[in-house]
Amino acid sequence: MQNLAPIALFVYNRPDHTRRTLQYLKQNRLAKQSLLFIFSDAAKDESQKEMVEEVRDIISSVDGFKHVEIVKRRKNLGLANSIIDGVTRLTEEFGNVIVFEDDLISSEHTLKYFNDALKRYEKEEKVMHIGAYMYPLKNENLPQTFFYRAATSWGWATWDRAWKNFEPDIDKLISQFDTQKIHQFSIEGSMNFWKQIVEFKNGKNNSWAIRWYASIFLKDGLTLNPSQSLINNIGHDGTGIHSGINDIYNVIINPLPVTYFPDKLEENHEAYLAIKQFLKKRKGNLWQRGLRFLKEKLKLNR
Numbered sequence: 001m002q003n004l005a006p007i008a009l010f011v012y013n014r015p016d017h018t019r020r021t022l023q024y025l026k027q028n029r030l031a032k033q034s035l036l037f038i039f040s041d042a043a044k045d046e047s048q049k050e051m052v053e054e055v056r057d058i059i060s061s062v063d064g065f066k067h068v069e070i071v072k073r074r075k076n077l078g079l080a081n082s083i084i085d086g087v088t089r090l091t092e093e094f095g096n097v098i099v100f101e102d103d104l105i106s107s108e109h110t111l112k113y114f115n116d117a118l119k120r121y122e123k124e125e126k127v128m129h130i131g132a133y134m135y136p137l138k139n140e141n142l143p144q145t146f147f148y149r150a151a152t153s154w155g156w157a158t159w160d161r162a163w164k165n166f167e168p169d170i171d172k173l174i175s176q177f178d179t180q181k182i183h184q185f186s187i188e189g190s191m192n193f194w195k196q197i198v199e200f201k202n203g204k205n206n207s208w209a210i211r212w213y214a215s216i217f218l219k220d221g222l223t224l225n226p227s228q229s230l231i232n233n234i235g236h237d238g239t240g241i242h243s244g245i246n247d248i249y250n251v252i253i254n255p256l257p258v259t260y261f262p263d264k265l266e267e268n269h270e271a272y273l274a275i276k277q278f279l280k281k282r283k284g285n286l287w288q289r290g291l292r293f294l295k296e297k298l299k300l301n302r
Helices: 015-026 046-059 079-094 110-120 170-174 179-185 193-201 208-218 269-283 286-300
Strands: 007-011 035-040 067-072 096-101 104-106 127-131 145-148 156-159 222-226 231-233
Touching (some): 007 015, 035 046, 035 079, 079 156, 096 104, 096 110, 127 208, 170 193, 170 208, 179 208, 193 208
Parallel strands (some): 007 035, 007 096, 127 222
Antiparallel strands (some): 096 156, 145 222
């Protein structure tokens, strides 16, 4: 396979997670033919310096790829700005990019899935994002891959033509929403996507991902997703920037290669319903949410 998409890996202060992410990424069948760009953010303050340096020691000796380039930030950009900067650079230079963060373990077939999908939908303007993670859905009749409206951020890929539509200005995004769009954006109220938009506006989060999803949604774009996840997030242990302690999103990675991609460029209704059902169930009733909150607090205090 020629002209493989470059891989962008964003790391910060989690040496154990970074080591595991690289271990699994290196086991991918296309790793040796792929360019890897590792973006290492600088420490936010003195308390982070030691861990940042430990991560930088780990990435300094990475092998198993066609070429490895390490970008050491001199100042702390924060996750959102680091990702926006890195993705913009690589999409402009190569035309596409595959994006990993430092807490994602992958299947040996994940890179092939990304590259196959990037090639297949390269000229399809409506397809704007390729995700590799999928919730543990119960519907066993879904096709191997399907189109959906929302963008998952745990292992993803895109093209320069799509990323050009990324709108970082939250006010410009909000101005394009009405009540009906908010309802559809939040999967009919089953997910707190709009709450994330409002929290970003109020300075309570700095999510690049919610702005990317909003940018896709407002362009009536589609995201490609596997019905069985090709990624598992190992960052739900309290170490992540936006991840608490939670096993709701834990999945068993699909060990098989992806061989099916949809021809019809439209959201898969069955997949949409399965995701909506999962999201509603995940929230639980007030009693279940209270128990989950206490369980997370107990884990944090250990």
